[in-house]
Each structure stands twice: as structure tokens, then as C-alpha cells.
Amino acid sequence: MTPAALRGAREIAQAVTRGDASAKDVAQAALAAIDARDGEIGAFTDITRERALSEADAVDRARDAGEPLGPLLGVPYAVKNLFGVTGLPTRAGSKINATYPPAIEDALLVQRMRAAGAVLLGALNMGEYAYDFTGENAHYGPSRNPLDPSRMAGGSSGGSAAAVAAGFVPISLGSDTNGSIRVPAAFCGLYGLKPTYGRLPRTGTFPFCDSLDHLGPFARSVADLALVYDVLQGHDASDPVCARRPIEMLGSEIAKGRDGLRIAVAGGYFRADAEPGALAALDRAAKALDADDEVDIPRAAEARAAAFLITNAEGSALHLERLRACPADFDPDTRDRFLAGAMLPASWYVAAQRFRRVFEAAMADLFASWDVILAPAAPTSAPRIGQKTISIGGKDVPLRAHMGIYTQPISFVGLPVAAVPVRAPGAMPYGVQVIAAPWREDHCLRVAAALEAAGLNAA
Structure with missing residues (x-):
């Protein structure tokens, strides 16, 4: 061989x-x-x-x-x-x-x-x-x-x-x-x-x-x-x-597949700003799993905002001495985000960390009824090199700041997620998040395997 x-x-x-x-x-x-x-x-x-x-x-x-x-x-x-x-x-x-x-x-x-x-x-x-x-x-x-x-x-x-x-x-x-x-x-x-x-x-x-x-x-x-x-x-x-x-x-x-798992699809915030192809990919995944129920993840937009605050505050604190010593050696875009983070009020950071407990409890309530929740991984397929904006909700917005709108609320409380590709023949792929309760990576991978077996990643 x-x-x-x-x-x-x-x-x-x-x-x-x-x-x-x-x-x-x-x-x-x-x-x-x-x-x-x-x-x-x-x-x-x-x-x-x-x-x-x-x-x-x-x-x-x-x-x-x-x-x-x-x-x-x-x-x-x-x-x-x-x-x-x-x-x-x-x-x-x-x-x-x-x-x-x-x-x-x-x-x-x-x-x-x-x-x-x-x-x-x-x-x-x-x-x-x-x-x-x-x-x-x-x-x-x-x-x-x-x-x-x-x-x-x-x-x-x-x-x-x-x-x-x-x-x-x-x-x-x-x-x-x-x-x-x-x-x-x-x-x-x-x-x-x-x-x-x-x-x-x-x-x-x-x-x-x-x-x-x-x-x-x-x-x-x-x-x-x-x-x-x-x-x-x-x-x-x-x-x-x-x-x-x-x-x-x-x-x-993973051989167990989806059998016995309660699967729902995230609606509301997680469908509002995705391009049609991303929503079509999510719907294909839901159909392959016979997942007909839609759930609302409460306060997801606040979770994303809080994740931004924590990221900026902690990242800028880590790099503060480098920012002072050699600011010209940073990528200007990265440097400016860190500088903005260095000026955030401490009270905002504390409030964002406190909100984690609130959002964590809300997600725990959802996982009392569901084992897995599906959501888009990104609002678009892969943009062009050099592209600076994407269309979100009919408006052009900065690409870097908005590509994580569906991932940030989930990692904000540390949930396990498998990213699964969904691709139509001749098209660029989209991604679907398979989200589970803490420590249930087995649920993520079982559903991911079921979607893989359904042939959703056709080239």
C-alpha cells in the first residue's frame, strides 16, 4: 500500500x-x-x-x-x-x-x-x-x-x-x-x-x-x-x-448515532442574520436528524456582547507590556482591538463575568429538555481574501467582528460543540454547530457521525 x-x-x-x-x-x-x-x-x-x-x-x-x-x-x-x-x-x-x-x-x-x-x-x-x-x-x-x-x-x-x-x-x-x-x-x-x-x-x-x-x-x-x-x-x-x-x-x-437523543434547532437570534445558504445547510441537517422542534436560546445577543468584553479585557491585559514596548510590531487591526480593550471600565468586565452565571443557568434549563441543539457555525460561507465586510441583516458590517456571532454565545459558557460541514455539490461548504451540555462530547460526536452518514458534505 x-x-x-x-x-x-x-x-x-x-x-x-x-x-x-x-x-x-x-x-x-x-x-x-x-x-x-x-x-x-x-x-x-x-x-x-x-x-x-x-x-x-x-x-x-x-x-x-x-x-x-x-x-x-x-x-x-x-x-x-x-x-x-x-x-x-x-x-x-x-x-x-x-x-x-x-x-x-x-x-x-x-x-x-x-x-x-x-x-x-x-x-x-x-x-x-x-x-x-x-x-x-x-x-x-x-x-x-x-x-x-x-x-x-x-x-x-x-x-x-x-x-x-x-x-x-x-x-x-x-x-x-x-x-x-x-x-x-x-x-x-x-x-x-x-x-x-x-x-x-x-x-x-x-x-x-x-x-x-x-x-x-x-x-x-x-x-x-x-x-x-x-x-x-x-x-x-x-x-x-x-x-x-x-x-x-x-x-x-459514535456508532450509536442519534438514537435516543433529543435534538432541537436554535431559532430566533441564530436564524436572524445568516445568509440563505447557511440557513439551508442548517435545515438540511435538521431534516437528516428528524429534528422538527425549534428552541429559543434566551439572551444570546447579550452573551455574545459579554464574550466580547471579556475577550478584549483579558487579551489587552495580557499584551499590555508588548503594546507599550513595540506597538508598531503588531498587526494594526489586532493592536487597535487590544488598545480598545485596555480602556474598558473594570465594572463592565465584572458585569460580563457575572452574566456568565445567568446564561449558564439558562442553557442548563434548555439541556434539561434537549440533549443536542443545532445552530449555524458562521453566518456565511468562506469570504474572499481581503474582504472587509459581510452583509448581516441587510447591512454591511465589519467581517472580523461579526463572523463569530453564532459561536461566541456558546463558548462564552464553555459548552462542547462539534462543527459539521454541510455542502451542496459545486458549492462552498457551510458549517453546523452540534451543541451539547457540559461534558457531553459523546452527544456531539454521535450526532456529527449521523450527519456524516447522511452524506451532507458532498463535494
């Missing part, structure tokens, strides 16, 4: 485990694909070629020696460049961080991937300091959408989505504060998972907004998404918000 014939993470791991393929051949084929096309796509900022080949050799030796083998044996992957990678500066999409000393150890989730047998190919482009929805980086260039390179890959995990959508790697890791996994997954026609806040440790990653930051994977199939999520789980005391939860292996759970 040739490496070029292997596309999925599970497929690669099985072939390498059986000896039908070598991890080194798989890694070399992936590196060749990156060399051939990433100049057009812009997914990678750093390629860890020597490390990848060394890790692949170690995988092959372990297999040949009959040693215990991990579930991601020989699977190539890459990470958003806010993950610490030994020997690389942790850029976090910035010019400033690129001048800092290289990381002396891998981020914890990178360590877990390596322990599972995965092979790291490099670090991926992202919006500066993760404050972005477009994937257009002023320092390293845009991450382009492999489905149409004239369009955005989305942000801030744009490189993470582009690398998977281009076929460079079957899985990647990103982060999501206000929608930075879900929006790129939607634009690039991928599956993404934003787990419950506190489910996966953020140890060894560069922060954006500590009280909203999540980490999670991208994949081209739900089975691969579950496979990598299972590897990433586990408590770590170094991240104070990482919860002590049992590790729940979901690779087998």
Missing part, C-alpha cells in the same frame, strides 16, 4: 501497525505534499522535517521490535503555532514572539500525541495572538482555503484547517476562544471539536483569553476526530481550569 493511498488517521495507523506501510514513507509523502503546494496555501510557518523523520523512524523500530503501539501510530499531524514545540519559537501568529527563545519542551497535548505514535510535521499559521476570524496574518501571509484559494480558511486556527483540508495531514490541533475551531472548520468543509471548557489541558500553549480558551482537533471524518480526542484527554494540574474528569473513549460511541 503506497503512502499516497492513505488519507485518514485511522487508516494510516492501521496500515503502519500491520506493516503494510512504514511511518517514514508516510511522513515523507506528507512532507512532499507540503513542499509541492503549501506555497499556495500558506498553512505552515515552520516545518519540523528532521523531527518528523526521526519520530517516524522511532515508530517503525518500535513496531518491528514488537513494542506496545499507540492508536495514532505513524499518523502525521501539525499544530497551531501557539502550541509549544521543542526548538521552535512559540509564535502565536506574531512577529514579536518570533524573536523569543525557542520552546524547551512540547506542549502537553503534543506530548500526548507523540506518546500515541503520531508524527509531528510542523507548526501552523494563525491569526495574530488568536484574535482573528479570517486567517489573514499580516506577518506570515494568509492561510488560504484549499477548496478555493481565493477565499479565507477562517481564523484564528486557519492554518490548522487549511493543512487538513489540503490533505497535508489527516488531523491537526487548534484552539477556540470565540469560534476559532468552528469557523475554520465550517469554511474548509471539515469536522472540528471544541470540547467543554476545562476538558483538555492547555499546558504549554500561548494564551489569548484564559477564561474562554479551549484546545481541540480538526479532521476530515468524525471517526478520526474521536480518535484524536480520545488521545488528548486527561487531567493536568498545571492548568488550573482543567477538570478531573474520567477519560471517556468515544471512538466506539
